[in-house]
Amino acid sequence: MPVRLDNIPAPAEAPSLPCLWVWLGLLALSLLVGLGLTLALGEESMLQQSLKFWGLSLGVPSAIWGGLLVVRLMLLLLQQGRAEGFNEQRSLDLTSRLRQGRRALQIVASSFYSAAHDGREDGHTRQIEALLNNRSVLKSQAARGREELVYRHSQFPATLVSEVEANEEAYLLALYRRVLSDLAEPLASLPSTQPLALLLETECTLTDEHQARAWAQAWRESGITQEIEAVKGTGLAAIDHWLDTRSNDHALLLVVAVRLTSGEQDGIAEAAVALLLSNRLRQSGLIPLANLHRPEQERTATVDDLLYAAHQALNWAPLPVAAVEHVWLSGVAPTRQSDITKVLLDLPSQIKPGLGLYDLDTSLGHAGCAASWIAIAAATEAAGINAKPQLIFSGAVDPEAMLWCTTLTGVSPSST
Structure with missing residues (x-):
């Protein structure tokens, strides 16, 4: 809580x-x-x-x-x-x-894919450059498997996931394979007895049975030897709960979130994210990339509550407002954009609309259940580039849900 x-x-x-x-x-x-x-x-x-x-x-x-x-x-x-x-x-x-x-998690491994990733060897570099430049990949295109339905959205390029994967279950399987292969290497350096908790979120038209089958196959093929236990909860609320109940746990938390477009509305995005998180009090043996501090959710959808949540998220770091020069937006409903603008103007810092502001909803589209996670993954890579704290405003699948504020900071050499 x-x-x-x-x-x-x-x-x-x-x-x-x-x-x-x-x-x-x-x-x-x-x-x-x-x-x-x-x-x-x-x-x-x-x-x-x-x-x-x-x-x-x-x-x-x-x-x-x-x-x-x-x-x-x-x-x-x-x-x-x-x-x-x-x-x-x-x-x-x-x-x-x-x-x-002020409990926090260390991000020890990260992987994410979007329409800004071209599937090539330097695709991750090109992807983060596109996002830092707010380059939009949203375009009007046919829905996968439904040529008669055209709407404005972002879609994984064929170079990333082959278009021959016409079957949505096979497509989902290919994405699971992608993110797990990126995390298999750091996990291979840990003993097979390392406890591993899994938070898996998937948004697509497949049934739960088909999703579970695709995940089980991808996990078997990944070569990861650690046993996993499922974690209840969704989104950043699961992180908040973890910090309350398992902050001293030896287990690593593996977050995997995939969102496939369903062809029903404009402005949505496909995304696949995997994050490997370690309790800061328990060194995992992996070199941390960044610190993920406790997320703070607004209590009502008002400017005052959102401003309070932003200040509190910075306090959990703890950081002065002036220390943050980079802000990420993801999963923010259009009706809340004006609230975000007012909050950024009220914060006594260098954060201003259009300056150090990266709107993933504008560049990629709304990533649904993966919205918060893709913002965290992108901010992790950005923190490695600019060595600055990152502030994240993110939402969820439901546009009426309260927004979350999260602070992400780099890891000092002494802490590693």
Whole structure:
């Protein structure tokens, strides 16, 4: 569940000290009242007994005043102790939440394919260059296997996945093979006993049975020897849950997300992504590429909540806003673009629309279940090029879903 800092109560204020002049005035008033009452009510013989007279007229009021002062000082000490105890517990709670919120994962391997990848040996380099230049690969073209249906979308080129793979299951299998082959090498350097958790997300027209069959075949052919366990959840919510429940786990988290176009709407993208993530507290033996910090989701679809989520995502890094010069957008509904623009203008940094802003929805299209993952994979490669922190705004399949903000930072040599 999200780590909340905004519901921590404000620190208790220290109680105010007793006002010296008020108490001195109270003492003088008490002495005057005591003297007056003694003169008015005391017997005449008392005037001849100076010790008794002054004891009653001044001693008794002084004693009462002193008792009240002691009670006031005891109350002050009690209030001060209560405030200090509250603030100490508040500090412990805040420290605990900060430690929990600032848990992070290391990205130790990454692979992604889109329509910007031409399938050649230097395809990854060409792909990231295209994305950093906001070069659009969206175009009006026929849907795969349905020549009569033409719409504007991005599609894997034939050089990446052969068009002879007309069968969608075979096409999906080819994509699974692609991303797993890229991660097979780093996984081969680890023992076969290395625990491996799998978060698999696929969006296509195939049934779950056909998707599972394609995945099982691709996994068998990959040569990866580690046993896998499935992880429940979807998208960045699964990362948030992992950081809460398994941040000290020896297991690596393998994320695989594939989205194939269904030929039903404009502006969608095909994408295939694989990420291998390691808990920062548990060194995997692989050289980390970047740190993926806790994602923060807005609570309502408003500018104020999105701005709060962006600030909180940077705080989890922790980073000042001015440190971020590169922003990625992926899976953001057109209706939320104006909110993104307002948030970027409100952030006190160099982040401005059109400057260091990479909109994958404009260059590739909406990648559905792979939207957040392809932004993370692209930002990982970008961080390796410009050595700068990256801020990601991403959505999900449902355009009405709340947006996520995620910070990605490079890995310092000392941490590797």
